[in-house]
Amino acid sequence: MSAPDETLGSLGEGAVLGRIFPRLPDAASALVGPGDDAAVVAAPDGRFVVTTDTLVHGPDFRLAWSSAHQLGWKSAAVNLADVAAMGARPTALVVALVAPAATPVAWLEEFADGLREGCAALAPGCGVVGGDLSVSDTLTVAVTAFGDLEGRAPVLRSGARAGDAVAVCGELGLAGEGIALLFARAVDTGGAPDAVLARALRPEFDRVLDAQLTPSPPVEAGARAALAGATAMLDVSDGLALDARRIAAASGVVLDLDSAAVGSRTALTGGEDHALLATFPADAPLPSGFRRIGTVRAGEAALHVDGRPFDARGGWDPYADWDGGVG
């Protein structure tokens, strides 16, 4: 651990990178790792999968509620889930971190530790091959993640066909319950996120808080679903209802969900689940970890629940929903 008074500003970029690099996870796929103008990464089958997702202080996380370690873990997890949703195995990350000059170096070290432990837990062998460190008043993490399809076709959103089973792997609704709980019970009288109140919610609410702050998406299930013949798949990041509608729209079909199998209303409209939602041919056995929650039907693209149209939006739109609060 570094001395508490060391900040990004007092050390400067080069020295900070020297402290962070040893803590970052190595990537087995790295042919040239961090430290040159660019990295070189193996793409064994002549293609690579790439996705990027940004976490911004304010709309996407609050420092009063998320430790540096938790934020590092989540930054990896949400991107690994997108790679998995293509049916790919994650191979590498690049991480752009933009932080205030007054940020303690110790905070950044913990962030790197969280990234490393998230990769080790969710996608062993996946590591950081490069990045960028810049300064801003608003703490922002932009991760780009890569994956290898191992010779398979990517699983898109557009392949669902009438008769397919709709199935999900991973938890639904817990992360949404976690953020609702924090906004209800971990804000001060002015509505600002409060670290002491957030801590007081543990251990009673560990499960929903962990789902929100350190999600563990079923990353290895992505390749498993592809091998089992998944016809469509996505990462449920904006709530099951909104994301199921995306498969319906891309595939030109009705996704008809069974409310009893889905569970709670929060499971339908909460966000940030990072479960995998997939469709499989009716006669294919579901791969381990997946449970059936509905059926694909012919018809104009729409989401149905128990056979009736379901139009509640759910999910999270940063431009429509963020109230400007930061904590």
Added chain:
Amino acid sequence: MSAPDETLGSLGEGAVLGRIFPRLPDAASALVGPGDDAAVVAAPDGRFVVTTDTLVHGPDFRLAWSSAHQLGWKSAAVNLADVAAMGARPTALVVALVAPAATPVAWLEEFADGLREGCAALAPGCGVVGGDLSVSDTLTVAVTAFGDLEGRAPVLRSGARAGDAVAVCGELGLAGEGIALLFARAVDTGGAPDAVLARALRPEFDRVLDAQLTPSPPVEAGARAALAGATAMLDVSDGLALDARRIAAASGVVLDLDSAAVGSRTALTGGEDHALLATFPADAPLPSGFRRIGTVRAGEAALHVDGRPFDARGGWDPYADWDGGVG
């Protein structure tokens, strides 16, 4: 052009993306483009080059001085230069844009136009395969760029050998003169960047302002240098002196520059040139566009100028150098 009162906040994320996608450049390498959980990009020789660079409002650009179009162009250019510096040909970009909700959609459309025109001018065939749009009080652009080595070994910083020629392709010092000019003559009495004063500097100072605001790094020269046998190469982004020292350190040699060949003092210590600095075997003819500026000598890693140690730092450290100003 969109109606002037449409903002990211009033339209929402989905509608904004629908407006931006058609303006972004297509990538010839895209097997699956934007719109799914991830993109799939061709990596013909079983490897890909990847680099990321972030531009933050305040330390890295000022909206009073840079139009949306210029910022889009520069966001592409600085990343394409890093790909080129490995000896690779750029194939694709992903772009994470974090912008205030009040940002006009028209601004974003111009940004996309700048990205597209920058790619077309500097790396034809390279395009955008994915991205992310998020909200923040601080406008931030994080671009990740990919390249193909076409079967060649990457050109690292560590390969310079005693006797090699030191050569450069691209302009030195102009971009540094441009930013110095803006800070000297395009700020108001309180020191804040001023758009009217900046415009008044044109056309007299077009050349240095363009070098700063819409840099045109010699992207195609990267592969040419690799084919000509370059032993080391990098993108001069932090000033020739600092970046030459990086090759010296990585290779364990002295880079001895000839001040008459380098040109002005600004050429040594200005930043953001995005020229390519490379070393070549003494007996190899320099590829077109490269001019000799020095020689590699044996000795403890250091930068010399005219045979004497040169220790001025030059360059730009966002943590040490940014004064917090935004404009």
